[in-house]
Amino acid sequence: MTQINRILAVGTFALLSLTTHNAYAMLPACSSPSSDSDGDGFGWENDTSCAVMATTAPAQLPGCNTASDPDGDGFGWENGASCVVGGDTTTNTGGDPICSSADSDSDGDGFGWENGQTCLVSASAAPVSTGSTFCASSSSDSDGDGFGWENGASCVVISPDGGSSTSNGIVTDESPDETTTNDGGSFSSGDGGSIIRTTSLPTVGAQTLTVNSDGGDQFSTVKVGDFLLMQNAWRAWRAASGYAWNQSIYTNNNGAPIGWNYDWGPGVPGANGRASDDYYVRSYPELIFGIKDEFRTSAPKAQIGFPVRVDAMPTTKIDYAFDAPQYGSPRTVDASVNSSYPNGTTISGERNVAVESFFYNSVDGACTDDLPVTRSGGSNHVYEVMVWLDSGAERLPASPRDYVTTVSLRGQSYKVYTKNSDNRYIAFVAQNPQTTGTIYWNDFLDWSRIYAHRVQQDFGASSNSVQIQDSWCVANIIIGTEIFWGAGNFDLYDWNITQQQ
Numbered sequence: 001m002t003q004i005n006r007i008l009a010v011g012t013f014a015l016l017s018l019t020t021h022n023a024y025a026m027l028p029a030c031s032s033p034s035s036d037s038d039g040d041g042f043g044w045e046n047d048t049s050c051a052v053m054a055t056t057a058p059a060q061l062p063g064c065n066t067a068s069d070p071d072g073d074g075f076g077w078e079n080g081a082s083c084v085v086g087g088d089t090t091t092n093t094g095g096d097p098i099c100s101s102a103d104s105d106s107d108g109d110g111f112g113w114e115n116g117q118t119c120l121v122s123a124s125a126a127p128v129s130t131g132s133t134f135c136a137s138s139s140s141d142s143d144g145d146g147f148g149w150e151n152g153a154s155c156v157v158i159s160p161d162g163g164s165s166t167s168n169g170i171v172t173d174e175s176p177d178e179t180t181t182n183d184g185g186s187f188s189s190g191d192g193g194s195i196i197r198t199t200s201l202p203t204v205g206a207q208t209l210t211v212n213s214d215g216g217d218q219f220s221t222v223k224v225g226d227f228l229l230m231q232n233a234w235r236a237w238r239a240a241s242g243y244a245w246n247q248s249i250y251t252n253n254n255g256a257p258i259g260w261n262y263d264w265g266p267g268v269p270g271a272n273g274r275a276s277d278d279y280y281v282r283s284y285p286e287l288i289f290g291i292k293d294e295f296r297t298s299a300p301k302a303q304i305g306f307p308v309r310v311d312a313m314p315t316t317k318i319d320y321a322f323d324a325p326q327y328g329s330p331r332t333v334d335a336s337v338n339s340s341y342p343n344g345t346t347i348s349g350e351r352n353v354a355v356e357s358f359f360y361n362s363v364d365g366a367c368t369d370d371l372p373v374t375r376s377g378g379s380n381h382v383y384e385v386m387v388w389l390d391s392g393a394e395r396l397p398a399s400p401r402d403y404v405t406t407v408s409l410r411g412q413s414y415k416v417y418t419k420n421s422d423n424r425y426i427a428f429v430a431q432n433p434q435t436t437g438t439i440y441w442n443d444f445l446d447w448s449r450i451y452a453h454r455v456q457q458d459f460g461a462s463s464n465s466v467q468i469q470d471s472w473c474v475a476n477i478i479i480g481t482e483i484f485w486g487a488g489n490f491d492l493y494d495w496n497i498t499q500q501q
Contacts, residue, residue, distance in 0.1 A: 245264050
């Protein structure tokens with residue numbers, strides 16, 4: 001078994017033990033003990049971890065009495081840890097003693113070094129699994145132990161309707177909305193709880209604001225109910241010299257409450273035969289919910305609940321529907337990073353559809369309406385979590401070397417990136433874009449909070465980001481399109497934010 005697989009297997013054991021002793025059995029049983037090459041009780045068959053069952057007792061579990069095994073699966077629960085019926089009750093059957101302290105596990109792989117020998121970090125202090133994926137539905141957890149079975153593999157129920165559960169490093173108590181990380185913090189997660197408020201896009205009077213190469217307000221805004229629509233042509237100077245670019249934001253047009261259209265030109269020609277070397281975002285027209293900066297707030301906190309402290313973040317669900325066609329001057333894809341656009345495909349622009357939240361330092365621990373959320377000079381901007389719901393052919397949120405891992409959240413696959421050049425940023429890129437659906441925003445914030453500051457250690461990534469703090473303020477939720485080049489439009493038909501507590 002490789003070191004990666006050993007970490008996965010041991011992490012899986014530790015995570016399962018945190019909820020209930022028979023959660024171990026959620027792993028498929030190995031067909032043969034020979035697949036367990038290192039005698040740790042876990043094998044690797046059919047490209048997934050499996051458990052060597054009680055007939056070939058797992059080496060990392062101590063023995064226990066039959067009375068501690070009420071369901072007869074060969075595993076018991078004694079002294080706060082899983083055990084195997086009939087095994088050695090004084091030491092591990094495989095020879096590795098239990099560590100006296102989790103501090104002896106310096107690299108978080110589930111094994112420590114004490115008294116001149118390897119030891120196993122016990123269930124009460126073991127690291128969480130980085131290999132388990134989130135279940136798409138809590139209904140896959142038929143026995144209510146916090147683990148489901150989907151797509152031929154174990155998964156972790158992130159948001160059950162009640163009871164105890166585990167969520168890829170988050171262990172919940174009997175309250176479905178209060179969770180605890182393995183490093184001591186707490187925050188909101190899951191689906192349950194009463195609805196605090198629901199905020200939807202209203203239909204308002206038709207209005208259009210335009211900016212172009214001849215002039216206009218590059219940061220003009222329009223109030224739309226509890227939201228603020230913003231032009232945000234913040235890097236217009238990057239347009240090709242002499243090109244007559246233009247961009248408009250509008251309300252009540254194309255059958256959508258809000259939207260925008262744009263033409264930023266063909267981009268910068270590439271060198272050495274490349275079609276384009278245009279890596280610069282021109283603009284990010286956006287819809288703001290919360291505080292954008294010291295000059296722009298969509299609605300009072302008493303009305304929308306933002307900004308909010310990280311540790312008081314309500315469960316937030318977003319239902320959405322959009323259309324984002326592109327129709328600029330066509331060219332062929334040269335350096336695809338997206339399987340939907342193999343090299344040679346004809347494209348008419350490069351843009352994404354991105355949702356994000358900015359985090360800011362609180363003032364004496366409070367996140368109020370007058371939070372100074374400046375982003376230049378004396379900026380108190382401390383973090384950004386971004387999710388690309390859709391993306392183009394050739395652009396990533398960071399360099400390819402900044403790739404972290406691929407995660408599954410509620411059945412959707414996302415590639416994760418941090419930035420070597422910016423340790424206050426993390427991005428998730430959807431691998432199967434959907435123009436309509438539901439986003440459980442806490443899934444992304446929670447994953448970032450648990451892993452972003454340790455992705456080097458856990459995933460071998462290029463760089464860690466800073467650690468998200470409980471006292472920081474989540475200032476907003478924003479949806480927009482980062483536009484690199486080309487022409488197109490974006491129409492947002494549904495943007496419904498539901499907060500639960």
